[in-house]
Amino acid sequence: MATSDVVPRESAGGMNKQRIVNDMSIQVATVNGSGSQSSNTVLLRSIFQMGVPVSGKNMFPSNIAGLPTWYTIRANKNGYIGRKKEIDFLVAMNPETATEDTMSLAPGASVLYDEPLALHKLRNDLIFYSVPYDKIVAPVCPEAKLRKLVKNMVYVGVVASLLTIDMAEVEKAIRKQFAKKVKAANLNLAAAQAGFEYAKANLEKRGVFYIERMDKTAGKIIIDGNSAAALGCMFAGCTVVTWYPITPSSSLVETMIEYMKEYRIGPDGKATFAIVQAEDELAAIGMVIGAGWAGARSMTATAGPGISLMSEFAGLAYYVEVPGVIWDIQRVGPSTGLPTRTSQGDILSTAVLSHGDTKHIMLIPCSVEECFTMATDAFNLAEQFQTLVFVMSDLDLGMNNWMSDPFPYPTTPIKRGKVLSKENLDRLGGFARYKDIDGDGIGHRTLPGTPHPAAAYFARGSGHNERAQYSERADDFENNMERLNRKFETARSFVPRPEITKGNNAKIGIIGYGTSHWGITESRDQLRAEYGIETDYLRLRAYPFTREVHEFVEQHEHVYLVEQNRDAQMLSLLKLDLKPELTPRLRSIAHITGLPLDARSITDELTSMEGK
Amino acid sequence: MGTTSVEPGAAAPGPKTNRIGLTVIDYKGGKTTLCAGCGHNAISERIIEAMFEMGVEPEFVIKPSGIGCSSKTPAYFMSRSHSFNAVHGRMPSVATGALLANRKLICIGVSGDGDTASIGIGQFVHLMRRNLPVIYIIEDNGVYGLTKGQFSATADLGSKLKTGVVNDLPPIDTCALAIQLGATLVGRSFSGDKRQLSAMLKAAIAHKGTVMLDVVSPCVTFNDHEGSTKSYKYVKEHEETLQDVSFIPHFEDINVEYDPGSTIQVTMHDGSRLHLRKLEEDYDPTNKIRALTRLTEAHEKGEVLTGLFYVNPEAPNFIEMLNVVDQPLATLPDSVTRPPKEVLDACMEELR
Numbered sequence: 001m002a003t004s005d006v007v008p009r010e011s012a013g014g015m016n017k018q019r020i021v022n023d024m025s026i027q028v029a030t031v032n033g034s035g036s037q038s039s040n041t042v043l044l045r046s047i048f049q050m051g052v053p054v055s056g057k058n059m060f061p062s063n064i065a066g067l068p069t070w071y072t073i074r075a076n077k078n079g080y081i082g083r084k085k086e087i088d089f090l091v092a093m094n095p096e097t098a099t100e101d102t103m104s105l106a107p108g109a110s111v112l113y114d115e116p117l118a119l120h121k122l123r124n125d126l127i128f129y130s131v132p133y134d135k136i137v138a139p140v141c142p143e144a145k146l147r148k149l150v151k152n153m154v155y156v157g158v159v160a161s162l163l164t165i166d167m168a169e170v171e172k173a174i175r176k177q178f179a180k181k182v183k184a185a186n187l188n189l190a191a192a193q194a195g196f197e198y199a200k201a202n203l204e205k206r207g208v209f210y211i212e213r214m215d216k217t218a219g220k221i222i223i224d225g226n227s228a229a230a231l232g233c234m235f236a237g238c239t240v241v242t243w244y245p246i247t248p249s250s251s252l253v254e255t256m257i258e259y260m261k262e263y264r265i266g267p268d269g270k271a272t273f274a275i276v277q278a279e280d281e282l283a284a285i286g287m288v289i290g291a292g293w294a295g296a297r298s299m300t301a302t303a304g305p306g307i308s309l310m311s312e313f314a315g316l317a318y319y320v321e322v323p324g325v326i327w328d329i330q331r332v333g334p335s336t337g338l339p340t341r342t343s344q345g346d347i348l349s350t351a352v353l354s355h356g357d358t359k360h361i362m363l364i365p366c367s368v369e370e371c372f373t374m375a376t377d378a379f380n381l382a383e384q385f386q387t388l389v390f391v392m393s394d395l396d397l398g399m400n401n402w403m404s405d406p407f408p409y410p411t412t413p414i415k416r417g418k419v420l421s422k423e424n425l426d427r428l429g430g431f432a433r434y435k436d437i438d439g440d441g442i443g444h445r446t447l448p449g450t451p452h453p454a455a456a457y458f459a460r461g462s463g464h465n466e467r468a469q470y471s472e473r474a475d476d477f478e479n480n481m482e483r484l485n486r487k488f489e490t491a492r493s494f495v496p497r498p499e500i501t502k503g504n505n506a507k508i509g510i511i512g513y514g515t516s517h518w519g520i521t522e523s524r525d526q527l528r529a530e531y532g533i534e535t536d537y538l539r540l541r542a543y544p545f546t547r548e549v550h551e552f553v554e555q556h557e558h559v560y561l562v563e564q565n566r567d568a569q570m571l572s573l574l575k576l577d578l579k580p581e582l583t584p585r586l587r588s589i590a591h592i593t594g595l596p597l598d599a600r601s602i603t604d605e606l607t608s609m610e611g612k
Numbered sequence: 613m614g615t616t617s618v619e620p621g622a623a624a625p626g627p628k629t630n631r632i633g634l635t636v637i638d639y640k641g642g643k644t645t646l647c648a649g650c651g652h653n654a655i656s657e658r659i660i661e662a663m664f665e666m667g668v669e670p671e672f673v674i675k676p677s678g679i680g681c682s683s684k685t686p687a688y689f690m691s692r693s694h695s696f697n698a699v700h701g702r703m704p705s706v707a708t709g710a711l712l713a714n715r716k717l718i719c720i721g722v723s724g725d726g727d728t729a730s731i732g733i734g735q736f737v738h739l740m741r742r743n744l745p746v747i748y749i750i751e752d753n754g755v756y757g758l759t760k761g762q763f764s765a766t767a768d769l770g771s772k773l774k775t776g777v778v779n780d781l782p783p784i785d786t787c788a789l790a791i792q793l794g795a796t797l798v799g800r801s802f803s804g805d806k807r808q809l810s811a812m813l814k815a816a817i818a819h820k821g822t823v824m825l826d827v828v829s830p831c832v833t834f835n836d837h838e839g840s841t842k843s844y845k846y847v848k849e850h851e852e853t854l855q856d857v858s859f860i861p862h863f864e865d866i867n868v869e870y871d872p873g874s875t876i877q878v879t880m881h882d883g884s885r886l887h888l889r890k891l892e893e894d895y896d897p898t899n900k901i902r903a904l905t906r907l908t909e910a911h912e913k914g915e916v917l918t919g920l921f922y923v924n925p926e927a928p929n930f931i932e933m934l935n936v937v938d939q940p941l942a943t944l945p946d947s948v949t950r951p952p953k954e955v956l957d958a959c960m961e962e963l964r
Contacts, residue, residue, distance in 0.1 A: 219964075220964070221960055221963035221964055222963060223963050231956075231959060234951065235950055235951065235956065236950070237946060237949035237950050239713070239942070239944060240709065240712045240713055240941060242705075242708075259959070263951045263955050264951065266937050266948070268937070269935075270935055270936060270938070271934065271935055271936045271937065272936075272948050273941065274934050274936050274941060276708070276712065276934075279735070279738040282702060282734075282735070283702070283704070283708075283735055283738065284705075285705075286699075286702045286705025286735070287705045287706070287708050287709035287712065288709060289705075289706060290696070290706035290707060290708060290709025290710040290712075290713070291709035291710060291712050291713040291942075292713075293706070293709070293710060293713075294674070294709070294710040294711075294713035294714045294717065295714065295940070295942030296709075296712065296713035296941050297949070298709065298712075298713070313699060316698060316699050320696075406960040406963075406964075409953045409956050410950070413946070414946045414949070414950060446694075447943075448672075448674045448693075448710065448717055449671065449714050449716055449717055449940065449942075450671060451669070451671050452671065453638075453670075453671070453692050455671060455692075455694075456671070456691065456692050456693055456694045456695070457694065457695075458686075458687060458695045459694070459695060459696040459697065460695070460697035461698065461699060470687065
């Protein structure tokens, strides 16, 4: 299966000779487990170091080794770092997919292939470069068993030559990649150089794509969303992490373990955190809730199947009012679905996760920076509202490399919410756990181990009154549920507000969230440039919806809700919230293929619905 | 109070206090709503006594439980301690989380045979293998009470329900499972055996790893009839006791004479002592293999074997293995849990 969903067009631009600088996508097709990840990262970093905005997306199979995998690097001078549908430069290393990959390219694209594959026979409207990898790699890598890995670094050199990437930057990137292994760095550098020399001596550049130095990445960092979230949680004061490995969330906790071991060990050599791998997601969320109840800033990270398993416990936390943070790195469902592909498919079920009347706060990051900053928001909101907070990331954000400005040191203080101390209890004499004293729906809690005879209360998932006593009385039940609703209403004014970008007198509004943001941003420029359509854009950053969302819908004739699922999940949630007369304004652009949403798909669908 | 006339001049005899100055009233809970004669109520009474006599600070005790008749009982003892009546079969994870948050807490988790051996077996076995400092009590009656008397997974082969239905599946022996998986103090008792249960509960409080006590506790409403193997009558007729268990707390300066030929002394981590007067020759409760063999024999012979099956006072527990700071993670100051700006700067530099 090819990952490009472009149908070759009969008579597209073809081989015009105009130079295209810093605007292209490179796709490397390899075999899972062949070590190509290092080569691809080096290629990505080399372009980044030349000051060109760049993003890397790994499309990999749910498999340890042997199945096809694709890595797409997009370089774009305008800073568009979402997925681009069209592939401009294919590096075909995998015999199994080479034919289909080549056949799916648009005319004029370049193909770099391993000589024995003889791909040039397939089409005559592409530019082909043939490289005898085995012949090149043998002299630089005497050790035969390493050749399979080192071979991948040869294409880096060839690509550098053909796209005019500076070899000095390639060397720098290789030294960074193999920072602690000088021998491996030297070996890989020799391979890249051999590829570069071969291309210089034997390949004539016929393509139109060039990388040239610019200054748009100065001071920036490259990081994946899961690592950014891990850092964010460390700076958010997280103390307990319990988890069960599941793609694509595992790297969040694994990276966090590394960071915490480095930076959260006290002077006595002891950890100021506990990270425990649980036996399943049920136990992971149970531990989060137990720890949250006892006063820790606790969290877990999971994906759709884990969220489903956590459903019963989520209702317990909602009803007992226990804080906790759950990172959902969304992948494609239903069921096992496509474990290594991205989606925004857990929105609706997470908003109301568990039986009975249950509602949850969700935060939705669109960038690695927000993965970092929203970590503190999530822990603060969880403790302030004594409830679970779900952070809805996705595979595209979590596992792919993104460039970003360096993250700002958190200025938001660590907020622990309404927790009564021994001194408070000395003064008050006692307390009623679920009494709404402040009118915001939020009661006061105590932590186990508070040395006061009146500190204890009975946390229970069964019906209870204000004093946390067992109750089946109709009025107790109703009052409690109404208070919980008030609490959720209060949350509307505390969750991160949406980000609104205005067009020029736009009548059309676009609402999006999470990683759909990158496609939307590019699509808005396409709509303006190609169709003269002005749009306003509201990016949701949280659920429950804030006032601005309602106002945005009121201000526009048509509002397109762009999301990466089949059933228009966020649109459905918004319908529940809006005045009925406003709901006909909503239109859905819901896409799910497992691949990150690209701008062109949005533009095509929106213009078609607008009758353009 | 107030109805007894006190003679002028005589000092009123105050209620007995324990080593931290509390009376047994300070360890009481709410009024039970279980059936009259339920074995669970007797267990709650023993817990109250043991906690009082050991002088445990109630504010540092947590009482997590699952769902079922047994899991309601934390409401009936120790009102000054925090309770968490969680979801069915998942008490172990809640207990684990709480202990991760605050290592100073003393955890007594109450579960039942359904809550443990059926829906909760997954979390149960993992709790056992972590050797977390939890006193895990199964109030074991072999049936589901709240749903009106279906078999649980600890019901014995051939045991009969009130309706005449006979159990044709073998029971899960939670003690054997706990020993095999890594719990470090394991025993079985009977809700009607006041002396033995009290001694085992006190040993449990003194122990620093996972304690698993399976307490046979007859259900007077659904499983106390002829043909049941968990009735008062059946247990009394078939009980075999391994040892006569007595417990000497570390804070009591008592020198007990004992005959090493007939009694095994086990010194607990806190200095308390267990005296196990052998009723069966050559039984060694520090030998796992012997314990598992003896439990298998008990099933073959149709015995209700009680006593302290296995103890290992010094095995490292899960919290120790995690190497966390001494103070509770829950209340660490922000200055400790949020690294300084220099750390973020260093992390950012690495990512450039």
